[in-house]
Amino acid sequence: MPNHPLAEVFGFPITNHSDLANxxxxxxxxPFNNRVPNCTKDKANDPLGVCSIYDDHNxxxxxxxxxxENWLIAEHASDFFFPKGAKWTSLTEVRIxxxxxxxxxxxxxxxxxxxxxxxxxxxxxxxxxxxxISGNIRRxxxxxxxxxxxxxxxxxxxKNYPRPDYLSSSRKRLAPQxxxxxxxxxxxKKKQAVAIDRGFYETLxxxxxxxKKDADIAWLVYDLKLNEQRQAFDLTPHKTVxxxxxxxxxxxxxxxxxxxxxxxxxxxxxxxxxxxGNSPEAPILxxxxxx
Numbered sequence: 612m613p614n615h616p617l618a619e620v621f622g623f624p625i626t627n628h629s630d631l632a633n634x635x636x637x638x639x640x641x642p643f644n645n646r647v648p649n650c651t652k653d654k655a656n657d658p659l660g661v662c663s664i665y666d667d668h669n670x671x672x673x674x675x676x677x678x679x680e681n682w683l684i685a686e687h688a689s690d691f692f693f694p695k696g697a698k699w700t701s702l703t704e705v706r707i708x709x710x711x712x713x714x715x716x717x718x719x720x721x722x723x724x725x726x727x728x729x730x731x732x733x734x735x736x737x738x739x740x741x742x743x744i745s746g747n748i749r750r751x752x753x754x755x756x757x758x759x760x761x762x763x764x765x766x767x768x769x770k771n772y773p774r775p776d777y778l779s780s781s782r783k784r785l786a787p788q789x790x791x792x793x794x795x796x797x798x799x800k801k802k803q804a805v806a807i808d809r810g811f812y813e814t815l816x817x818x819x820x821x822x823k824k825d826a827d828i829a830w831l832v833y834d835l836k837l838n839e840q841r842q843a844f845d846l847t848p849h850k851t852v853x854x855x856x857x858x859x860x861x862x863x864x865x866x867x868x869x870x871x872x873x874x875x876x877x878x879x880x881x882x883x884x885x886x887x888g889n890s891p892e893a894p895i896l897x898x899x900x901x902x
Contacts (some may be wrong), residue, residue: 618670619662644679670835671810675739680846688804691829692735715791746773777814816862826853
């Protein structure tokens with residue numbers, strides 16, 4: 612693991628001490644098209660300005676706003692949603708309801724194609740999937756902000772060293788969004804795009820790819836690559852994967868089964884402990900009746 616977990620703070624690598632990088636840190640600014648000039652992650656008045664952390668020695672995106680760099684994700688999604696030459700724009704944080712009027716959540720970005728009179732011709736949804744963090748990211752962030760010259764800080768011996776939590780990101784965030792919001796959009800026969808970090812994507816089950824024209828979903832996979840000249844990371848397209856909705860949902864929500872023998876062995880250990888009287892668990896029904 613790297614000595615320090617932070618890759619980007621307020622848009623710049625922690626090793627960048629340029630006037631521009633210091634200005635963004637001093638004023639808690641966001642360079643990635645947030646809805647306001649400042650970073651608002653976690654707390655608006657005390658933002659947690661960590662855009663990405665290191666997974667081994669690769670930067671992985673932990674803030675969904677980070678994906679808005681130069682609005683590449685909207686451009687790439689529009690290429691999947693609409694015919695070439697279509698007029699389109701983007702609307703952010705759009706609520707979507709189910710048949711009974713209950714909210715299924717907000718869509719991160721809705722791309723809308725329109726005609727010369729501004730009437731909607733088509734639309735598609737763009738979801739952004741950043742990575743959850745396990746461990747404590749605020750402590751190294753505050754340490755750095757208190758003295759940003761300490762960029763060689765060794766954090767490896769600290770408790771709760773922060774790491775990407777890809778499993779929680781897929782099970783607690785990605786899968787529910789696909790089930791609820793994605794299910795409604797699929798019923799409407801509307802295309803969907805998901806912007807995702809390469810490290811996150813590579814932890815997902817292998818998805819069955821189809822031709823672009825047959826796809827329901829475009830997975831827009833990006834890397835963060837260090838631009839040596841700017842001393843900043845660039846959001847860089849890695850690849851686009853086209854899938855059908857149902858097959859992708861089935862793969863992501865289906866747990867891969869391990870060996871049943873391992874589970875039986877675990878059950879045997881618990882049963883042995885019960886029968887030997889060493890288990891703190893509740894007694895079996897027969898014991899209650901006999902007593």
